[in-house]
Amino acid sequence: MTSPPLNRHGPESLHQQLTSRLRAEAERLGEGASIPSELDLVETHGISRTTVRRAIDTLVEEGVLVRRHGRGTFVATPRLGHTLDRVGAFVETFLAHGLEPESEVLSFQWKTDPAELPPELGADSTASLFLERLYRIEGEPRAFAYVYIPEPFGASISRADIEQHPSFQVIQERSGIMVHHARVTVCSRAANERTAQILDLPPGSPLLVLYRWIYTDDDKLLQYSGHYLPSEHFELTLEPELSEPHDVSYAFPLASSMLRLARRDPA
Amino acid sequence: MTSPPLNRHGPESLHQQLTSRLRAEAERLGEGASIPSELDLVETHGISRTTVRRAIDTLVEEGVLVRRHGRGTFVATPRLGHTLDRVGAFVETFLAHGLEPESEVLSFQWKTDPAELPPELGADSTASLFLERLYRIEGEPRAFAYVYIPEPFGASISRADIEQHPSFQVIQERSGIMVHHARVTVCSRAANERTAQILDLPPGSPLLVLYRWIYTDDDKLLQYSGHYLPSEHFELTLEPELSEPHDVSYAFPLASSMLRLARRDPA
Numbered sequence: 001m002t003s004p005p006l007n008r009h010g011p012e013s014l015h016q017q018l019t020s021r022l023r024a025e026a027e028r029l030g031e032g033a034s035i036p037s038e039l040d041l042v043e044t045h046g047i048s049r050t051t052v053r054r055a056i057d058t059l060v061e062e063g064v065l066v067r068r069h070g071r072g073t074f075v076a077t078p079r080l081g082h083t084l085d086r087v088g089a090f091v092e093t094f095l096a097h098g099l100e101p102e103s104e105v106l107s108f109q110w111k112t113d114p115a116e117l118p119p120e121l122g123a124d125s126t127a128s129l130f131l132e133r134l135y136r137i138e139g140e141p142r143a144f145a146y147v148y149i150p151e152p153f154g155a156s157i158s159r160a161d162i163e164q165h166p167s168f169q170v171i172q173e174r175s176g177i178m179v180h181h182a183r184v185t186v187c188s189r190a191a192n193e194r195t196a197q198i199l200d201l202p203p204g205s206p207l208l209v210l211y212r213w214i215y216t217d218d219d220k221l222l223q224y225s226g227h228y229l230p231s232e233h234f235e236l237t238l239e240p241e242l243s244e245p246h247d248v249s250y251a252f253p254l255a256s257s258m259l260r261l262a263r264r265d266p267a
Numbered sequence: 268m269t270s271p272p273l274n275r276h277g278p279e280s281l282h283q284q285l286t287s288r289l290r291a292e293a294e295r296l297g298e299g300a301s302i303p304s305e306l307d308l309v310e311t312h313g314i315s316r317t318t319v320r321r322a323i324d325t326l327v328e329e330g331v332l333v334r335r336h337g338r339g340t341f342v343a344t345p346r347l348g349h350t351l352d353r354v355g356a357f358v359e360t361f362l363a364h365g366l367e368p369e370s371e372v373l374s375f376q377w378k379t380d381p382a383e384l385p386p387e388l389g390a391d392s393t394a395s396l397f398l399e400r401l402y403r404i405e406g407e408p409r410a411f412a413y414v415y416i417p418e419p420f421g422a423s424i425s426r427a428d429i430e431q432h433p434s435f436q437v438i439q440e441r442s443g444i445m446v447h448h449a450r451v452t453v454c455s456r457a458a459n460e461r462t463a464q465i466l467d468l469p470p471g472s473p474l475l476v477l478y479r480w481i482y483t484d485d486d487k488l489l490q491y492s493g494h495y496l497p498s499e500h501f502e503l504t505l506e507p508e509l510s511e512p513h514d515v516s517y518a519f520p521l522a523s524s525m526l527r528l529a530r531r532d533p534a
Contacts, residue, residue: 012382020382057459062385079454084351087507089515103519115279115287118329169515184505187346188455188475188498192324206473208455231455238451238505240354248356248436252370 006045014047018055026064026075035065035073066232069202076232084238087182087214089166090145090227091135093234099137106198107132107146108159120211120224121148129154131162134198141199142233147225153177168214171222180217186210186236195228206231273312281314285322293331293342302332302340333499336469343499347409351505354449354481356433357412357494358402360501366404373465374399374413375426387478387491388415396421398429401465408466409500414492420444435481438489447484453477453503462495473498 006017022035029035036044041052056073059065066076082093094101111117112127121128128148135143147167149157156174157167165173172178189209196203210227273284289302296302303311308319323340326332333343349360361368378384379394388395395415402410414434416424423441424434432440439445456476463470477494 016382061456061459063454081452084453084505084507087509089517091517091519092515095517100520115283164518166515166517169517179509181509182507184507185348186351186453186475186503186505187330187501188473188496189328190473190498192328204471206455206457208453208475229455231457234454236453238351238453240351240449240451242354242446242448248359248433250356250358250362250433250436251431252358253367 006047014045015051015054015058018045018047018051019058022055022059023062023064026059029075031075031077033075035075037072063232079233079235081235081237082210082229084184084186084236087179087184087212089168090143090225091166094135094137094142101135101137101142102139103163104134104136105131105159105163106134108162110154111148118148118224120213121150122221126151129157131167133162133167143227143229144195144198145225145227147223149223150221152220153222167223167225175222177216177222179214179222181215183213183215184210185212188231189228191228199228199230201230208234208236210236273314281312281318282321282325285312285314285318286325289322289326290329290331293326296342298342298344300342302342304339330499346502347500348502348504349477349496351451351453351503354446354451354479356435357410357492358433361402361404361409368402368404368409369406370430371401371403372398372426372430373401375429377421378415385415385491387480388417389488393418396424398434400429400434410494410496411462411465412492412494414490416490417488419487420489434490434492442489444483444489446481446489448482450480450482451477452479455498456495458495466495466497468497475501475503477503 003021006014008014010017018041026035038049038052038056042049056065056067060067063076063079065073067073080093080097082090091101108131110127111130114125117125117128128150130146130148132144132146134141135145149167149171153171153175157170161170161174168179187209189207191199191201191203191205191207193203195207196205208229208231210229212223212225212227213221214223216222270288273281275281277284285308293302305316305319305323309316323332323334327334330343330346332340334340347360347364349357358368375398377394378397381392384392384395395417397413397415399411399413401408402412416434416438420438420442424437428437428441435446454476456474458466458468458470458472458474460470462474463472475496475498477496479492479494481489483489
């Protein structure tokens with residue numbers, strides 16, 4: 001960062017100037033490169049730690065930089081886009097980006113006690129095969145998934161099947177039944193201790209969680225799964241169809257006694 | 268929580284027993300009710316704080332309980348499902364759940380400096396109208412959104428329009444052009460200080476972030492928006508169509524020197 005000093009009297013705030021410089025620097029350094037520490041930036045530019053932190057926050061928000069717990073701040077690698085338009089094996093998201101992940105099966109067991117079966121399997125849920133898979137790229141954890149496969153479909157599946165192939169593929173091959181339709185729910189969660197440990201993230205890190213139910217043509221549940229995706233590595237994409245021109249007419253109710261927030265510079 | 272003591276010698280772990288009891292208690296108490304503090308539960312059941320925390324973690328994960336910073340742990344209210352199947356005004360998500368949110372316009376300004384326009388507007392981005400809206404239900408912040416409306420479409424829009432109606436509606440009415448197609452990206456982010464303050468959340472809270480681009484039939488950008496949705500209040504839902512039976516064939520590469528994680532009880 002040997003560049004002219006920041007301009008304290010220009011039209012751009014110090015925060016904006018530092019943000020622009022760091023953005024350019026990140027582009028120059030390239031993916032995965034280390035960025036000077038907050039303290040280094042404070043000293044180099046003679047500005048407050050608050051300003052430095054705000055500039056880094058902005059670029060973390062934008063996905064340009066990423067903070068790694070106890071290791072510093074780095075230029076982010078582009079996020080993998082998982083399409084929601086098509087239902088397939090999760091591994092296809094990696095393949096679409098030219099990546100072939102390693103898989104580690106962390107659990108493979110039958111859950112037979114109704115108290116152990118999650119309500120997401122439905123009220124008439126039977127014993128289910130339960131498995132957990134960790135996806136790694138070059139040894140680094142990238143995604144963690146659990147899958148429930150109800151009894152009739154799980155019965156013919158071996159641990160070796162799951163170690164070698166995606167469950168989406170195995171279920172169809174072993175049962176001879178094709179996936180017919182699906183339901184997807186997406187939410188955001190803070191990583192709990194175990195998930196954080198498995199994904200090598202600080203506990204509390206934001207995760208995208210993708211729940212998916214896939215069904216046979218007669219509406220039998222073939223698989224219920226949850227995928228925990230670190231926010232720095234994944235985004236979900238969708239091109240929804242507008243079947244017909246869509247209009248809406250709504251008037252916001254007038255707020256009677258609304259607490260006004262102080263308006264602050266959004267930049 | 269006046270119930271028989273936990274069974275230290277039964278088949279279920281203390282953590283599982285406490286989780287079941289708290290789940291039943293949450294159902295009995297109903298939405299929004301307060302749950303005894305961790306220390307109360309430690310004393311009542313004579314168990315470790317780690318066990319108590321783990322049980323609460325499990326139920327927070329499940330969406331049964333929610334922790335409120337400095338206030339305690341409460342029975343969660345059901346999340347609002349925002350459908351990704353259809354493109355419309357964001358306010359329709361609330362309406363679909365019988366809620367009529369109040370709106371506060373936090374910003375309404377023109378951004379003309381190319382350095383201030385986000386790259387998401389595209390390389391040929393022009394001056395844009397920029398606005399920010401906070402949605403409240405019964406005075407409580409629920410969602411925070413920003414919207415960019417490029418010059419030709421933003422020019423005829425007034426602050427009063429935006430204060431009274433959804434931008435999705437205003438843009439179409441003022442320009443006479445209907446939305447034709449859209450692109451959506453979803454990711455998860457930790458709330459930065461400003462967003463956390465606006466949404467009345469602890470900084471670092473997980474947010475679901477919904478980016479949306481909507482276009483005219485000749486591919487002109489009508490609007491680019493970002494919606495920040497607190498994870499405890501929202502989930503996204505989708506029923507993707509399977510146009511044809513879908514098969515996949517993949518074999519995971521064998522991991523040569525893979526660090527085995529200690530296998531732990533996933534319950």
